[in-house]
Amino acid sequence: MTVRDLPAMPAISMRSGLGSEICPSALGRWQADIRAASDDTTENTISILGVIGADFFGDGVTARRIAGALRAIGDREVVVNINSPGGDFMEGLAIYNLLRDHKQKVTVKVLGMAASAASIISMAGDRIEVPRAGFLMIHNTWVMAVGDRNDLHDIADVLQSFDKASADVYA
Incomplete structure (x- = not known):
């Protein structure tokens, strides 16, 4: 089969009223100076959102990534947000030890779940916050x-x- 043998894509017409142009009245109300609020805490926050350890696709939270974030934060307090199903036990221990070795206060906030290896990481906090609708899973x-x-x-x-x-x- 060649490209010429493939069926032709039928022409599709847009329904009336649909388009990709921005409405002029919306552009008139646009205020480019409005931005999401930022404060000093966003610069010292580490988010652990996903599997602990590198997965098949190279994603996941690793000790290398956390070490880099801690170096960037420097000698300041750190907030660690966690929502993770867990993962590699040894990687979790390495992250736990990195956070425990941090010289300033570490606050851990469990956003939803800190399961398995992520629950180990959550124990690194000087302060650990788990909301009523948050979970630790230990096994x-x-x-x-x-x-x-x-x-x-x-x-x-x-x-x-x-x-x-x-x-x-x-x-």
């Missing part, structure tokens, strides 16, 4: 594993040490 660490009984036994031991580390963070 034992888990993993998908393949191997013989010896491998799986070793993995169980590793998971037990992760659970102990998590319990220490939550305590």
Whole structure:
């Protein structure tokens, strides 16, 4: 098949009253100087909105990104907004430790949910705010594993040490 064999796109006419031109009366009311309010807190806010750790597509919240944000914030208080289903336990621990090492006050605000690895991160706050309609989801660490009984036994031991580390963070 060639491009010439593809069917032609039918011509579509716009319905009357529809168009892409901006109404002159709307342009007359436009006020370019009106902007969303900004204050000093927006410059020291880190938003963790999504999966913890890099995903298949390269998205996700990583310790590298948080470290860069903390460097940019410098020696000031920081606000961390969280809405995350969790993700990579080790990446969550690294982010937790970065926030705990920050020299100034860290305020964590759970916007909706801080689940799994995100709940670990939320514990890094000197102040932790969870609204009535907000959730923390805490569970034992888990993993998908393949191997013989010896491998799986070793993995169980590793998971037990992760659970102990998590319990220490939550305590």
